[in-house]
Amino acid sequence: MRVIAIDAGGTKTRLRCYDEDGAVLFSLERGTMHPRQVGYDGMRERLSAWLGEVARESRTDLETTVLSAGLAGYGPGRERAVEDALEPVLCHMGGVVLNSDAEIARLGALGGADGILVISGTGSIAVSSIGGRRGRAGGWGSSFGDEGSGYWIGRAALGEASQQADGRAERTELLRGVCSHFGVSDPFGLVSAVSASGDERGVVASLARTVADLARQGDAPSLHILDAAAHELSRLVNALVGEGRTNCSWSGGVFSMGELITTPLSRYLSPKVSLCAPQGGALDGALLAARKYVTSF
Numbered sequence: 001m002r003v004i005a006i007d008a009g010g011t012k013t014r015l016r017c018y019d020e021d022g023a024v025l026f027s028l029e030r031g032t033m034h035p036r037q038v039g040y041d042g043m044r045e046r047l048s049a050w051l052g053e054v055a056r057e058s059r060t061d062l063e064t065t066v067l068s069a070g071l072a073g074y075g076p077g078r079e080r081a082v083e084d085a086l087e088p089v090l091c092h093m094g095g096v097v098l099n100s101d102a103e104i105a106r107l108g109a110l111g112g113a114d115g116i117l118v119i120s121g122t123g124s125i126a127v128s129s130i131g132g133r134r135g136r137a138g139g140w141g142s143s144f145g146d147e148g149s150g151y152w153i154g155r156a157a158l159g160e161a162s163q164q165a166d167g168r169a170e171r172t173e174l175l176r177g178v179c180s181h182f183g184v185s186d187p188f189g190l191v192s193a194v195s196a197s198g199d200e201r202g203v204v205a206s207l208a209r210t211v212a213d214l215a216r217q218g219d220a221p222s223l224h225i226l227d228a229a230a231h232e233l234s235r236l237v238n239a240l241v242g243e244g245r246t247n248c249s250w251s252g253g254v255f256s257m258g259e260l261i262t263t264p265l266s267r268y269l270s271p272k273v274s275l276c277a278p279q280g281g282a283l284d285g286a287l288l289a290a291r292k293y294v295t296s297f
Helices: 035-058 081-090 102-107 150-166 173-180 189-195 202-214 220-238 253-257 261-270 282-295
Strands: 004-007 012-018 024-031 065-071 095-100 115-120 122-130 133-138 247-251 273-275
Touching: 004 035, 004 102, 004 282, 012 035, 012 065, 012 282, 024 035, 035 081, 065 102, 065 282, 081 095, 081 122, 081 189, 095 102, 095 282, 102 115, 102 122, 102 133, 102 247, 102 282, 115 220, 115 253, 133 220, 150 173, 150 189, 150 202, 150 253, 173 189, 173 202, 189 202, 202 220, 202 253, 202 261, 220 261, 253 261
Parallel strands: 004 065, 065 095, 115 247, 247 273
Antiparallel strands: 004 012, 012 024, 115 122, 122 133
16 A cells, blocks of 8 residues: 655645555655644645645555654644544545654654654654653743754844843854844844744744854854753653663754764763664654554554
Protein backbone atom coordinates (compact mmCIF):
# COMPACT_ATOMS: atom_id res chain seq x y z
CA MET A 1 0.00 0.00 0.00
CA ARG A 2 1.28 3.48 -0.86
CA VAL A 3 1.81 6.09 1.82
CA ILE A 4 1.54 9.87 1.78
CA ALA A 5 3.56 11.23 4.70
CA ILE A 6 2.96 14.77 5.90
CA ASP A 7 4.98 16.97 8.21
CA ALA A 8 2.77 19.99 8.89
CA GLY A 9 4.59 22.50 11.05
CA GLY A 10 3.97 26.07 12.08
CA THR A 11 5.69 27.61 9.06
CA LYS A 12 5.62 25.01 6.29
CA THR A 13 4.07 21.71 5.24
CA ARG A 14 6.01 18.91 3.54
CA LEU A 15 4.28 16.04 1.75
CA ARG A 16 5.97 12.93 0.37
CA CYS A 17 4.45 9.99 -1.47
CA TYR A 18 6.09 6.57 -1.07
CA ASP A 19 5.46 3.42 -3.07
CA GLU A 20 4.97 -0.02 -1.55
CA ASP A 21 8.76 -0.52 -1.22
CA GLY A 22 9.39 2.83 0.48
CA ALA A 23 10.77 4.59 -2.61
CA VAL A 24 9.88 8.28 -2.94
CA LEU A 25 7.52 8.96 -5.82
CA PHE A 26 6.88 12.66 -5.33
CA SER A 27 7.62 15.41 -2.81
CA LEU A 28 5.92 18.73 -2.25
CA GLU A 29 6.52 21.69 0.07
CA ARG A 30 3.93 24.36 0.77
CA GLY A 31 3.02 26.88 3.46
CA THR A 32 1.55 26.17 6.86
CA MET A 33 -1.82 24.53 7.47
CA HIS A 34 -1.74 25.24 11.21
CA PRO A 35 -5.33 25.99 12.28
CA ARG A 36 -4.18 28.85 14.50
CA GLN A 37 -2.85 30.60 11.41
CA VAL A 38 -5.24 29.58 8.63
CA GLY A 39 -8.33 28.44 10.58
CA TYR A 40 -9.91 25.00 10.44
CA ASP A 41 -11.57 25.70 7.09
CA GLY A 42 -8.24 26.83 5.67
CA MET A 43 -6.55 23.75 7.10
CA ARG A 44 -9.04 21.46 5.37
CA GLU A 45 -8.91 23.35 2.07
CA ARG A 46 -5.14 23.37 1.94
CA LEU A 47 -4.83 19.68 2.77
CA SER A 48 -7.39 18.77 0.13
CA ALA A 49 -5.64 20.81 -2.55
CA TRP A 50 -2.17 19.51 -1.71
CA LEU A 51 -3.27 15.88 -1.54
CA GLY A 52 -4.87 16.31 -4.95
CA GLU A 53 -1.61 17.67 -6.32
CA VAL A 54 0.42 14.81 -4.86
CA ALA A 55 -2.07 12.26 -6.20
CA ARG A 56 -1.94 13.72 -9.71
CA GLU A 57 1.83 14.01 -9.89
CA SER A 58 2.50 10.54 -8.44
CA ARG A 59 -0.49 8.89 -10.15
CA THR A 60 -1.71 7.66 -6.80
CA ASP A 61 -5.23 6.56 -5.91
CA LEU A 62 -6.00 8.18 -2.55
CA GLU A 63 -8.66 5.60 -1.70
CA THR A 64 -6.01 2.87 -1.55
CA THR A 65 -3.34 5.02 0.12
CA VAL A 66 -2.49 5.51 3.80
CA LEU A 67 -2.19 9.10 4.97
CA SER A 68 0.25 9.46 7.87
CA ALA A 69 0.45 13.02 9.13
CA GLY A 70 2.18 14.87 11.91
CA LEU A 71 0.25 18.05 12.59
CA ALA A 72 1.24 21.13 14.55
CA GLY A 73 -1.75 22.03 16.70
CA TYR A 74 -2.75 18.39 17.15
CA GLY A 75 -2.47 17.54 20.80
CA PRO A 76 -4.34 17.03 24.08
CA GLY A 77 -7.71 18.76 23.97
CA ARG A 78 -7.39 19.61 20.29
CA GLU A 79 -7.56 16.24 18.55
CA ARG A 80 -11.32 16.19 18.05
CA ALA A 81 -11.48 19.68 16.53
CA VAL A 82 -8.77 18.81 14.00
CA GLU A 83 -10.29 15.42 13.18
CA ASP A 84 -13.75 16.91 12.67
CA ALA A 85 -12.37 19.66 10.44
CA LEU A 86 -10.43 17.22 8.26
CA GLU A 87 -13.03 14.43 8.12
CA PRO A 88 -14.36 15.44 4.65
CA VAL A 89 -10.83 14.90 3.31
CA LEU A 90 -9.73 11.96 5.47
CA CYS A 91 -12.80 9.88 4.63
CA HIS A 92 -11.51 9.44 1.09
CA MET A 93 -8.19 7.88 2.18
CA GLY A 94 -7.47 4.17 2.39
CA GLY A 95 -6.21 4.62 5.94
CA VAL A 96 -5.33 7.48 8.27
CA VAL A 97 -2.72 7.87 11.01
CA LEU A 98 -2.61 11.21 12.84
CA ASN A 99 0.07 12.30 15.28
CA SER A 100 1.55 15.58 16.41
CA ASP A 101 4.42 16.89 14.31
CA ALA A 102 6.62 16.37 17.39
CA GLU A 103 5.76 12.66 17.60
CA ILE A 104 6.61 11.86 13.97
CA ALA A 105 9.86 13.77 14.42
CA ARG A 106 10.62 11.61 17.48
CA LEU A 107 9.89 8.41 15.56
CA GLY A 108 12.15 9.48 12.72
CA ALA A 109 15.02 10.68 14.89
CA LEU A 110 15.05 7.53 17.04
CA GLY A 111 14.24 5.06 14.27
CA GLY A 112 10.98 4.13 15.99
CA ALA A 113 12.72 3.17 19.24
CA ASP A 114 11.89 4.42 22.73
CA GLY A 115 13.45 7.63 23.90
CA ILE A 116 13.14 11.40 24.06
CA LEU A 117 13.21 13.98 21.30
CA VAL A 118 13.86 17.65 22.01
CA ILE A 119 12.70 20.00 19.28
CA SER A 120 13.85 23.57 18.93
CA GLY A 121 12.68 25.48 15.90
CA THR A 122 10.57 28.62 16.07
CA GLY A 123 9.12 27.05 19.24
CA SER A 124 10.31 24.27 21.53
CA ILE A 125 9.02 21.03 23.02
CA ALA A 126 10.31 17.66 24.18
CA VAL A 127 8.34 14.43 23.66
CA SER A 128 9.01 10.92 24.88
CA SER A 129 7.87 7.33 24.58
CA ILE A 130 9.36 5.07 27.23
CA GLY A 131 7.96 1.65 28.04
CA GLY A 132 4.70 2.38 26.28
CA ARG A 133 4.12 5.65 28.12
CA ARG A 134 4.20 8.94 26.27
CA GLY A 135 5.18 12.25 27.78
CA ARG A 136 5.77 15.84 26.79
CA ALA A 137 7.31 18.95 28.28
CA GLY A 138 7.07 22.43 26.85
CA GLY A 139 5.15 23.24 23.70
CA TRP A 140 3.18 25.96 25.45
CA GLY A 141 3.80 28.60 22.78
CA SER A 142 5.57 31.93 22.88
CA SER A 143 3.18 33.55 25.36
CA PHE A 144 3.86 30.88 28.00
CA GLY A 145 7.25 29.45 27.16
CA ASP A 146 9.06 28.15 24.06
CA GLU A 147 12.22 28.29 26.13
CA GLY A 148 15.40 27.59 24.19
CA SER A 149 13.64 28.03 20.84
CA GLY A 150 14.61 30.23 17.91
CA TYR A 151 12.06 32.79 19.06
CA TRP A 152 13.42 32.66 22.62
CA ILE A 153 16.99 33.17 21.33
CA GLY A 154 15.93 36.05 19.09
CA ARG A 155 13.98 37.66 21.90
CA ALA A 156 16.99 37.38 24.21
CA ALA A 157 19.20 38.97 21.54
CA LEU A 158 16.79 41.88 21.13
CA GLY A 159 16.76 42.36 24.89
CA GLU A 160 20.57 42.37 25.01
CA ALA A 161 20.74 44.75 22.04
CA SER A 162 18.39 47.22 23.73
CA GLN A 163 20.48 47.15 26.88
CA GLN A 164 23.67 47.73 24.90
CA ALA A 165 22.03 50.57 22.96
CA ASP A 166 21.13 52.59 26.05
CA GLY A 167 24.21 51.84 28.10
CA ARG A 168 22.94 49.22 30.52
CA ALA A 169 25.37 46.72 29.04
CA GLU A 170 28.73 47.03 27.34
CA ARG A 171 28.48 47.30 23.57
CA THR A 172 29.66 44.28 21.60
CA GLU A 173 29.29 43.02 18.05
CA LEU A 174 25.83 41.75 18.99
CA LEU A 175 24.29 45.22 18.71
CA ARG A 176 25.77 45.81 15.27
CA GLY A 177 24.76 42.33 14.14
CA VAL A 178 21.16 42.70 15.30
CA CYS A 179 20.80 46.09 13.62
CA SER A 180 22.33 44.71 10.42
CA HIS A 181 19.95 41.74 10.50
CA PHE A 182 16.95 44.07 10.43
CA GLY A 183 18.54 46.58 8.05
CA VAL A 184 18.55 49.54 10.43
CA SER A 185 21.39 51.89 11.33
CA ASP A 186 19.80 53.27 14.48
CA PRO A 187 19.01 50.74 17.26
CA PHE A 188 15.72 52.52 17.92
CA GLY A 189 14.64 51.49 14.44
CA LEU A 190 14.51 47.89 15.66
CA VAL A 191 11.08 48.42 17.24
CA SER A 192 9.51 49.55 13.97
CA ALA A 193 11.32 46.90 11.95
CA VAL A 194 9.95 44.07 14.10
CA SER A 195 6.41 45.43 14.45
CA ALA A 196 6.10 46.21 10.73
CA SER A 197 7.05 42.69 9.68
CA GLY A 198 3.55 41.26 10.10
CA ASP A 199 5.08 38.08 11.50
CA GLU A 200 6.78 39.05 14.73
CA ARG A 201 7.28 35.48 15.93
CA GLY A 202 8.92 34.31 12.72
CA VAL A 203 11.02 37.44 12.25
CA VAL A 204 12.32 37.36 15.81
CA ALA A 205 13.09 33.64 15.49
CA SER A 206 15.10 34.29 12.31
CA LEU A 207 17.50 36.34 14.43
CA ALA A 208 18.79 33.11 15.99
CA ARG A 209 20.97 32.51 12.91
CA THR A 210 22.68 35.86 13.44
CA VAL A 211 23.25 35.03 17.10
CA ALA A 212 24.91 31.78 16.04
CA ASP A 213 27.17 33.61 13.57
CA LEU A 214 28.19 36.09 16.28
CA ALA A 215 28.82 33.26 18.75
CA ARG A 216 31.17 31.58 16.27
CA GLN A 217 33.10 34.87 16.15
CA GLY A 218 33.44 34.81 19.93
CA ASP A 219 30.85 37.42 20.89
CA ALA A 220 30.39 36.86 24.63
CA PRO A 221 26.69 37.83 24.97
CA SER A 222 25.78 35.62 21.99
CA LEU A 223 27.64 32.67 23.51
CA HIS A 224 25.85 33.29 26.80
CA ILE A 225 22.43 33.36 25.08
CA LEU A 226 23.07 30.03 23.35
CA ASP A 227 24.37 28.46 26.55
CA ALA A 228 21.20 29.61 28.33
CA ALA A 229 19.08 28.22 25.47
CA ALA A 230 20.80 24.84 25.80
CA HIS A 231 20.14 24.87 29.54
CA GLU A 232 16.43 25.52 28.94
CA LEU A 233 16.25 22.69 26.41
CA SER A 234 17.93 20.35 28.89
CA ARG A 235 15.20 21.13 31.41
CA LEU A 236 12.57 19.95 28.91
CA VAL A 237 14.44 16.68 28.42
CA ASN A 238 15.22 16.10 32.10
CA ALA A 239 11.54 16.51 32.97
CA LEU A 240 10.79 13.36 30.94
CA VAL A 241 13.53 11.07 32.26
CA GLY A 242 12.29 7.92 33.96
CA GLU A 243 14.00 5.44 36.26
CA GLY A 244 16.44 3.97 33.76
CA ARG A 245 18.76 5.26 31.09
CA THR A 246 17.30 6.61 27.88
CA ASN A 247 18.42 7.98 24.54
CA CYS A 248 17.63 11.51 23.46
CA SER A 249 17.89 12.98 19.99
CA TRP A 250 17.07 16.38 18.52
CA SER A 251 15.22 18.13 15.71
CA GLY A 252 14.54 21.67 14.55
CA GLY A 253 16.37 24.58 13.00
CA VAL A 254 18.17 25.68 16.16
CA PHE A 255 20.14 22.43 16.08
CA SER A 256 21.63 23.44 12.73
CA MET A 257 23.98 25.46 14.95
CA GLY A 258 25.66 22.15 15.74
CA GLU A 259 28.05 22.08 18.69
CA LEU A 260 27.10 25.60 19.75
CA ILE A 261 23.93 23.95 21.10
CA THR A 262 24.70 20.25 21.47
CA THR A 263 27.88 20.72 23.53
CA PRO A 264 26.27 22.76 26.32
CA LEU A 265 23.11 20.66 26.07
CA SER A 266 25.13 17.51 26.79
CA ARG A 267 26.63 19.21 29.81
CA TYR A 268 23.25 20.07 31.31
CA LEU A 269 21.46 16.77 30.64
CA SER A 270 20.76 14.21 33.35
CA PRO A 271 23.44 11.49 33.67
CA LYS A 272 20.69 9.04 32.68
CA VAL A 273 20.41 10.57 29.21
CA SER A 274 22.56 9.66 26.21
CA LEU A 275 22.46 12.31 23.49
CA CYS A 276 22.53 10.82 19.99
CA ALA A 277 22.35 12.28 16.50
CA PRO A 278 19.02 11.83 14.67
CA GLN A 279 18.68 8.79 12.43
CA GLY A 280 16.05 10.37 10.20
CA GLY A 281 13.56 13.18 9.87
CA ALA A 282 9.88 13.74 10.52
CA LEU A 283 8.74 12.30 7.19
CA ASP A 284 10.70 9.13 7.94
CA GLY A 285 8.80 8.98 11.23
CA ALA A 286 5.48 9.39 9.46
CA LEU A 287 6.39 6.49 7.17
CA LEU A 288 7.25 4.34 10.20
CA ALA A 289 3.89 5.20 11.78
CA ALA A 290 2.10 4.23 8.57
CA ARG A 291 3.89 0.88 8.38
CA LYS A 292 2.96 0.14 11.98
CA TYR A 293 -0.65 0.97 11.14
CA VAL A 294 -0.66 -1.36 8.12
CA THR A 295 0.93 -4.29 9.97
CA SER A 296 -1.48 -3.92 12.90
CA PHE A 297 -4.31 -5.41 10.85
